[in-house]
Amino acid sequence: MRGDRMARQAVELEQRHDSDVQEALADERARIARELHDVVAHSVSLMVLQAGAARQAQDWQPARARQPLLFNGDAPGVGHGLIGMRERTALYGGMFEAGPRSDGGFDVKARLPIDPG
Numbered sequence: 423m424r425g426d427r428m429a430r431q432a433v434e435l436e437q438r439h440d441s442d443v444q445e446a447l448a449d450e451r452a453r454i455a456r457e458l459h460d461v462v463a464h465s466v467s468l469m470v471l472q473a474g475a476a477r478q479a480q481d482w483q484p485a486r487a488r489q490p491l492l493f494n495g496d497a498p499g500v501g502h503g504l505i506g507m508r509e510r511t512a513l514y515g516g517m518f519e520a521g522p523r524s525d526g527g528f529d530v531k532a533r534l535p536i537d538p539g
Contacts, residue, residue, distance in 0.1 A: 517533040
């Protein structure tokens with residue numbers, strides 16, 4: 423009798439442990455998703471501000487206005503903006519695309535896996 427009770431307790435303990443592990447994984451994934459959302463939101467806000475400033479400066483300093491729009495990652499600041507978004511998306515096994523649209527706009531697309539496992 424005692425052996426059966428101990429075996430049941432061991433099974434219950436293992437099941438609780440597995441459940442706790444799954445809950446911890448879900449919490450960590452949610453934390454990563456929130457952090458990535460914050461990074462993307464900040465990066466997009468910065469891009470919008472830079473594009474607006476470039477548009478404002480286009481008439482009186484056209485060469486200077488173009489510079490932020492032509493950034494290719496070779497200058498200081500690698501890891502921020504589109505480069506940072508690409509790095510972070512790759513870190514989590516996702517896909518990232520960014521580039522000009524034919525209508526003059528700009529597309530940014532990031533796809534992240536639900537289960538990076």
